[in-house]
Amino acid sequence: MELKVNGKLHRVDADADTPLLYVLREDLQLNAAKFGCGVAQCGACTVVVDGVATFSCVTPIAQLAGKEITTLEGLGSVDNPGPLQRAFMDEQAAQCGYCIAGMMMRAHALLLKNAHPSDAEIRAELEPNLCRCGTHMRILRAVHRAARSGNGANTRGSK
Amino acid sequence: MTRQGRDPGTARAHDPAAGDSDDGTPGAIISRRSVLQGTGALVFSFATGSSAVAQESSARRGSGRSPSLPGSLARAPYLDGWIRIDAQGLVTAFTGKAELGQGIKTALLQVTADELAVPLERLQLVTADTARTANEGYTAGSHSMQDSGTALRNAAAQVRELLLAEAARRLGTEPQRLSAEAGVVSSPDGRKLSYGALVSDSLLHVQAQPTSKLTPPDRHRFIDKPQPRVDIPGKLTGGQAYVQDMRLPGMLHARVVRPPSYAAQLTKLDTSEAERMPGLVKIIRDGDFLAVVAQREFLAIKAMRALQAHASWHESAVLPERKDLTRTLLGLPSQDYTILDSQGGAGASASSHEATYTRPYVAHASVGPSCAMAQFQDGNLTVWTHTQGVYPDRQAIAELLSLAPEKIRCIHVEGSGCYGHNGADDAAADAALIASHLPGRPIRVQWMREQEFAWEPFGPAMIAKVRASLDSSGRITAWDYGVWSNTHATRPGPAGDLLAGQLCARAFQSPAPRPLPQPEGGGDRNAIPLYVLPRAKVVHHFIPSMPVRVSALRSLGGYMNVFCIESFMDELALAAGIDPVEFRLRHLEDSRARDVITATARRFGWAQRGPGGHGTGCGFAFARYKNLAAYCAVALEVEVAGDNIRVRRVVATVDTGQVVNPDGVRNQIEGGILQSLSWTLFESVGFDTRRILSLDWARYPIMRFSAVPESVDVQIIDRPGDGFLGCGEASQGPAAGALGNAVANATGKRLRDLPLKAQLA
Numbered sequence: 001m002e003l004k005v006n007g008k009l010h011r012v013d014a015d016a017d018t019p020l021l022y023v024l025r026e027d028l029q030l031n032a033a034k035f036g037c038g039v040a041q042c043g044a045c046t047v048v049v050d051g052v053a054t055f056s057c058v059t060p061i062a063q064l065a066g067k068e069i070t071t072l073e074g075l076g077s078v079d080n081p082g083p084l085q086r087a088f089m090d091e092q093a094a095q096c097g098y099c100i101a102g103m104m105m106r107a108h109a110l111l112l113k114n115a116h117p118s119d120a121e122i123r124a125e126l127e128p129n130l131c132r133c134g135t136h137m138r139i140l141r142a143v144h145r146a147a148r149s150g151n152g153a154n155t156r157g158s159k
Numbered sequence: 160m161t162r163q164g165r166d167p168g169t170a171r172a173h174d175p176a177a178g179d180s181d182d183g184t185p186g187a188i189i190s191r192r193s194v195l196q197g198t199g200a201l202v203f204s205f206a207t208g209s210s211a212v213a214q215e216s217s218a219r220r221g222s223g224r225s226p227s228l229p230g231s232l233a234r235a236p237y238l239d240g241w242i243r244i245d246a247q248g249l250v251t252a253f254t255g256k257a258e259l260g261q262g263i264k265t266a267l268l269q270v271t272a273d274e275l276a277v278p279l280e281r282l283q284l285v286t287a288d289t290a291r292t293a294n295e296g297y298t299a300g301s302h303s304m305q306d307s308g309t310a311l312r313n314a315a316a317q318v319r320e321l322l323l324a325e326a327a328r329r330l331g332t333e334p335q336r337l338s339a340e341a342g343v344v345s346s347p348d349g350r351k352l353s354y355g356a357l358v359s360d361s362l363l364h365v366q367a368q369p370t371s372k373l374t375p376p377d378r379h380r381f382i383d384k385p386q387p388r389v390d391i392p393g394k395l396t397g398g399q400a401y402v403q404d405m406r407l408p409g410m411l412h413a414r415v416v417r418p419p420s421y422a423a424q425l426t427k428l429d430t431s432e433a434e435r436m437p438g439l440v441k442i443i444r445d446g447d448f449l450a451v452v453a454q455r456e457f458l459a460i461k462a463m464r465a466l467q468a469h470a471s472w473h474e475s476a477v478l479p480e481r482k483d484l485t486r487t488l489l490g491l492p493s494q495d496y497t498i499l500d501s502q503g504g505a506g507a508s509a510s511s512h513e514a515t516y517t518r519p520y521v522a523h524a525s526v527g528p529s530c531a532m533a534q535f536q537d538g539n540l541t542v543w544t545h546t547q548g549v550y551p552d553r554q555a556i557a558e559l560l561s562l563a564p565e566k567i568r569c570i571h572v573e574g575s576g577c578y579g580h581n582g583a584d585d586a587a588a589d590a591a592l593i594a595s596h597l598p599g600r601p602i603r604v605q606w607m608r609e610q611e612f613a614w615e616p617f618g619p620a621m622i623a624k625v626r627a628s629l630d631s632s633g634r635i636t637a638w639d640y641g642v643w644s645n646t647h648a649t650r651p652g653p654a655g656d657l658l659a660g661q662l663c664a665r666a667f668q669s670p671a672p673r674p675l676p677q678p679e680g681g682g683d684r685n686a687i688p689l690y691v692l693p694r695a696k697v698v699h700h701f702i703p704s705m706p707v708r709v710s711a712l713r714s715l716g717g718y719m720n721v722f723c724i725e726s727f728m729d730e731l732a733l734a735a736g737i738d739p740v741e742f743r744l745r746h747l748e749d750s751r752a753r754d755v756i757t758a759t760a761r762r763f764g765w766a767q768r769g770p771g772g773h774g775t776g777c778g779f780a781f782a783r784y785k786n787l788a789a790y791c792a793v794a795l796e797v798e799v800a801g802d803n804i805r806v807r808r809v810v811a812t813v814d815t816g817q818v819v820n821p822d823g824v825r826n827q828i829e830g831g832i833l834q835s836l837s838w839t840l841f842e843s844v845g846f847d848t849r850r851i852l853s854l855d856w857a858r859y860p861i862m863r864f865s866a867v868p869e870s871v872d873v874q875i876i877d878r879p880g881d882g883f884l885g886c887g888e889a890s891q892g893p894a895a896g897a898l899g900n901a902v903a904n905a906t907g908k909r910l911r912d913l914p915l916k917a918q919l920a
Contacts, residue, residue, distance in 0.1 A: 015457070022457040031404040032397035034575075036526050037608040041856040044526055073397040085395045092387060092822055095830050096260025096576030097394030098401065098527045123864040130856065132526045133260060133576045134833025136867040138826070 003064055005030070006074030016062035020054075021045045023061055024071060032072035032101035036130070043129030046102035047071050053109035053125075072101040075108060084108055087146035088139075095133030103129050107143045116147050227369045230309025231255065235293035238321075239363040241314035242275070248342045248355030250275060250282050252311055255295025256303040257287040257547060257571040258390060261887050262823040263303045265388045269381035269819050270308050273374055274315035276339040277354070279381060284389075287549045287571035297548035297650065299579070299711065300679065301788050301885025304819065308883050316371040318363055325362060326352045376817075376879035383879060385822040390573070402545050402572035403530045407601035410532070411440055412456040413593050414463035416449035417610050418662070420474045420850040421708065425449070427471035433462045442466065443596050446664030450593050452602065460607075476848040479706050485517050485622055488643055493700040498677050498686065503693035505636035508628035512734055516625075516723040518913045520707055520844035521618040522853070524861055527575025528611040529582030533590035534601040540567045540594065544587035545574025548650065552584050555651030556591045559660050559667070567591075578834070580650050580710035581615045582606055588651075588659040609854040614658060617844050618712025619645040619705075621682060623723040633735030635746060638695040640724075644682025645705045646672035647715040674701040675715070679785050685717040685892060688724050689783050690746040707846070714888035717784060718835065721892025722899060722913070725780035729900040730909060739779050739900065740765055749783070754876055755792040755812040756781050762874060763794035763810040774799045776905025780896025782889075789815040789889035790876075793832065795868070797901040802919035804840055804902060806868040811893070814876040815886035824886050825873045831890035832871060837862035839895040840916050 003010050003020075005028060014023050019038075024030045024047070033056050036044030040055040047056045048070040076082030081089065084104055094100045103126060110117055110125040117125070122143050131139065228236055235241070235255075243251045252271045258264045264284055272279045285291050287298065295307055319339050326344040327334040329352065337344050342354045376383065394400045418425070425447045433442060438454040439462050451466055453459035479487035532543040540562060546552040549569040557564040569587070577583055590604040606614075622643040628636045653670050654660035660667035675681035683699035712718075732742035740760045747753055760766070760779070768777045776799070781792040795809040813828050841860050845853035853859035895913075902919075903909045910918045 014455075018457045022455075026456050029406065030397060031399055031401075034401075034403065034527060035605065036528075037856060039608070039855060042526055071397065072395075076396060078392050078396045078398060081392070081396060088395050089387065089392060092391060092826060094260075094388075094391050094394050095262075095826060096573070097391065098260075098525075098575035100394055101397065104395070123867065126864045128863075130526055130861060130863065132524055132578070132834070132861065134830035134837070134862075135826070136833055136862075136864060137829055137871050140864075140867075 001061060001065060003061060003069060004067065005069045006071060012061065014061060017060045020047065020056040020059045020061055020064060020069070024056060030071050030073050034098055034101060036099070036102070042099070043102040043106060044099050046105045046129065048105050048109045048112075051109060051112050053106040070105070070108070072104055075104070083149050084111070084146045087149065088142040091138045091142040091145060093135060093138035093142040095135050099129060099131045103131065103139050107146070110143075111147060115150070119144070228367050229313045229369070229371070231293060231295050231306045232310045232313060232367045234295065236366040238314050238318055238365055238367055240293055241311055242271070242318050242363065244354050244358040244363070246355045246358070248281065248353050250277050250342070250354070251285060252282060252315075253285045253292045254307045254311065255287050255293040256307040257298040257549070258573055259298060259547070260573070260576045261303070261827060262388050262820060263298070264390055265386055266304060266819040266823055267308060267311055268389065269386050270312045271315045273379050273382045274312050275319050277342045279386070281342060288568070289549050289553050289570075290568045294550040297551065299547050301784060301887040301889070303885070304883035305885055308819065312373065313371040314367060316373050317367055320372055321362060321365070322354055322357050325357045329357075383818050383821065383877065386820050388823065400573060401527070402532060402543050402574050403527060403605065405532050405543060405572065405603070407532065407534065409599070410601040410603055411452050411454065411597065412459040413450050413452045413590070413602050413604045414459045414607070415589050415604065415610065416451065416463055416466045416470065417614060418447060418472055422475040422477045423472040425470060426473050428466070429469035430466065432469060433465040436462050436465065441597060443593055445592065446662055446666060448592065448659055448662040450589065452593060452597060456605070474849050477706065478846050478848045480848060481846055484519070484620055487706070488620060488622060488702060491702045491704050493643060493702045494674070496674065496683070496699040496701060497696065498680070498683055498699055499695055499697040501693070501695050505693040506630040506634070508636045509631040510734060511626065511628040512731060513624070513626040514727055514730060514911055516623045516719070516726065516911045518621045518719045518722070519842075520620045520709070521712055521838055521842050522612060522844055522859055523578045523581040523615055523618070523712055524859060525575040525577055525581050525611065528606040528608055529586035530574060530603070530605045531583075531587040531590035532601055532603050533587070533594035535594040535598045538566060540591060542567065542569045542587050542591050543572045544569055545572060545577065545583045546587055547577065547580070547583065551651055552587055555584065555654050555657050555660070556588055558654035559588055559657060559663070560591060560595050578713040579618070582611050584651050585614065585658040588657040592659045592663065612854045612859060613851045614708070616649055616708045616710035619647060619682065619709040620707070621716065621719045623719065625723060625727050627727065627731060629731060629735050633737045633742070635690070635692055635731065636694060638688070638692045640686060640696070641698045641700055642683055642686050642716065642720060643700040643702060644716055645702050645709045646674060647681035647709070647711050648673070648675055649708070649710040672703050672705060674699065678787060680716065682716040683720070684715045684785055685720040685724070685782055687786060689749060689752055689786055690728070690743070691748055692746070707844070713834070714784070714891045717782070717888060718838070718891045718895060721780070721782040722839070722895040725782070725893065725896025726899045726909070726911065729778070729903065743779075743781060751790050751814050752781065752783060755790045755814050758874060758876060759792040759794050759810055759812040762812070762872065765794060768796070771904035772907065774905055776901045776903070778897040778899065778901030778904055780893040780900060782892045784885065784889040784892070789813055789884040789886040791828065791889040791893050793890060793893040793897040795894075795897045795901055797898070797905055799902055799905045799919070802916055804916060804919070805866070806836055806898065809868050809871045809894070811871070811873045811890055812876060813873065813886055813889055814878060814884070815889070816878050816881040816884035818875060818877050819883070821875055824875055827887050828873045828890045829871050831888065832894040833862060833867065835891035835894035836866070836868070836898060838891070839898050839913060840866065841914050843914055843917065
């Protein structure tokens with residue numbers, strides 16, 4: 001089947017019941033979405049599907065035909081980071097960083113629908129995502145910073 | 160843990176006295192001279208000769224000639240084992256420590272750049288790799304800056320002086336007339352020689368000297384300046400940042416099939432359904448060790464499930480009743496070590512007080528389950544692992560596979576944060592064992608969430624009992640403290656420490672558990688208060704028998720002991736009618752301890768806080784980690800309604816000696832506080848008499864954003880020119896103590912059993 005990921009169509013040869021996470025990581029060789037629990041309890045695998053934060057570990061690719069899938073790689077690169085990525089860099093918002101891609105994609109989905117969320121709204125939105133290192137304060141600051149920059153949800157900054 | 164009902168009884172193969180001062184690095188004496196044929200990677204031999212290696216164990220016993228060398232230079236004295244410079248002037252630094260998300264790479268680069276006088280971007284860093292770096296034991300115990308940072312700092316300074324001397328020789332002048340900057344030596348008359356031009360093969364292959372000409376703090380360009388972490392950009396953009404992200408040509412995906420419980424034995428296995436799956440490569444059974452290997456990852460998961468469904472196990476009830484845990488542990492035989500017994504004169508006691516505190520088993524609960532890659536090729540094995548100790552892991556795997564250690568190369572690649580001994584080493588052994596059945600193919604093993612939760616070695620359950628007397632002026636006249644704990648160190652070591660070693664047909668014996676010695680200690684870490692107590696006794700009741708698999712969890716016993724001591728100090732202050740901060744200061748002489756306490760109280764507005772009660776309260780706590788690393792004080796404010804404890808604001812102060820990356824220190828202290836609040840509020844491993852039951856995040860809840868404080872404010876007391884003190888585990892104990900004290904202040908209820916939320920329900 002065909003999957004549209006980060007604006008590009010990919011022909012994927014995988015069983016229809018395969019969760020998106022494994023197709024992203026194995027077939028498309030994208031690193032950002034992470035295996036954490038496999039049962040939608042931790043958020044490490046979060047990607048954005050048609051503007052909505054989605055657990056890729058429990059979403060079979062059969063459900064994704066014709067949908068727009070965005071992963072962290074779609075927000076920018078090391079050389080040209082998007083505004084949300086820049087905000088996380090500026091706040092040094094990572095320790096081990098394993099949860100961070102999922103955190104950022106959930107924050108991205110929030111900023112798409114609400115460009116200027118309150119602190120309470122950010123916390124409520126990020127509730128499904130776990131961080132074990134205790135980087136929460138920096139994650140919150142980074143999302144606020146991205147929102148302040150005014151184009152937090154843009155995929156690429158005006159660099 | 161007692162696999163198949165065995166009680167570990169044999170003596171440990173390693174002399175504990177030869178162990179690392181932290182989590183028990185086994186006293187391995189392994190030749191590192193071997194040049195391994197890695198799989199396609201450039202490999203060169205580590206610079207220390209075997210003569211230096213032979214000194215390693217004697218040095219650590221204190222009788223060799225290297226101990227006077229700073230930091231880990233004592234273990235690996237050759238300068239070119241730490242720093243190499245190529246003809247183009249590109250500098251490579253080598254560390255035996257591993258990046259665990261604590262930011263160590265960046266801090267080590269800062270130190271090296273400053274002392275070597277090179278720009279940071281001209282520096283590369285190679286981390287823990289048995290073919291390339293020194294054996295620095297485990298990356299644990301907040302030791303990395305003290306051990307490796309000190310070694311690199313001194314090595315870099317000595318290399319700089321060697322380059323200056325070489326330049327002086329070539330220019331026919333005195334070294335002190337020359338200056339080094341940005342990788343170039345300059346003379347006053349304008350002549351310049353680059354490091355690349357000065358260096359030769361033999362110039363840096365010399366042993367380090369005991370003292371170095373260190374750059375004074377006022378000339379630091381990188382040390383003590385906030386430096387963005389070098390590992391963060393990749394992690395924020397989907398770079399290949401973790402062992403989980405590795406893809407090697409021809410790689411196969413493996414999953415292990417674990418027993419349902421510790422003592423379970425495989426009685427029947429029907430592999431036919433799994434074998435019918437297209438893309439299945441191999442089913443491996445070695446005793447009770449079971450694994451599937453497949454072409455694709457999701458297929459490996461399906462095959463794992465098929466095998467699970469058709470495996471029968473004989474299970475035994477080897478676990479204690481959870482509700483009787485404290486009684487069970489106290490009823491087990493203990494080895495009692497009196498670690499403090501001072502009989503100073505004290506005034507008459509006016510009142511006496513006592514209390515008992517308990518902690519349950521606590522999981523490391525890494526967000527990413529453990530993962531490893533291994534490839535067995537031409538008789539050599541390469542393992543990519545997020546272990547905290549590549550050398551000890553290599554030794555364990557060598558024993559497991561009956562291979563010479565020289566045939567194995569263990570390379571550290573980052574994983575999800577581990578916070579101590581989680582499943583990392585076991586996953587590496589799984590990958591190695593599976594790879595030995597499929598020569599030539601890189602094997603990637605990814606544990607499932609429930610496997611990590613069921614099989615990781617937990618932080619041990621603990622009990623502490625304390626009794627103290629106060630005189631009429633509110634001074635402590637006597638202190639009697641006992642702590643009961645299993646070992647906090649079952650790291651490999653021997654193959655019997657590895658799950659694969661225990662499960663495979665050869666069934667390696669778990670070595671006899673042992674306590675970690677003072678002054679750092681294990682279950683008794685931080686059991687000796689830093690307070691001035693004229694008459695005090697502290698006993699470590701070490702319990703060898705382990706009903707549940709346990710090992711090192713960040714700060715070991717330090718978290719629990721500081722929680723107990725700081726809770727009890729609060730109880731005593733209350734009994735004496737003295738402000739808790741004032742009460743602590745009256746019992747402290749150490750000026751650095753006093754400084755972090757007063758700075759925290761001031762920043763928090765301790766003197767201006769409300770009286771507490773009606774669901775609102777403030778708490779304070781302090782400790783110096785291990786009584787020899789960083790000092791940290793924490794004050795915080797809570798709101799309590801029903802069983803809901805909301806931490807509103809937190810203020811912390813840390814003194815970690817010479818600061819290298821201030822933002823890195825803040826990140827560690829912040830993270831330590833939040834992780835400790837999660838442990839203290841919520842966490843407890845669930846089990847029945849057969850099985851571990853807390854196998855997912857619903858049954859092992861940790862902190863989510865709804866419980867995150869409104870603010871966490873960390874201030875640093877800088878000590879330029881001092882040595883490095885580790886800070887990665889400094890804040891956990893004080894955060895727990897402050898939380899318990901704040902809840903008591905808010906509710907009038909003193910909660911002595913962790914986690915706190917369960918006590919309010």
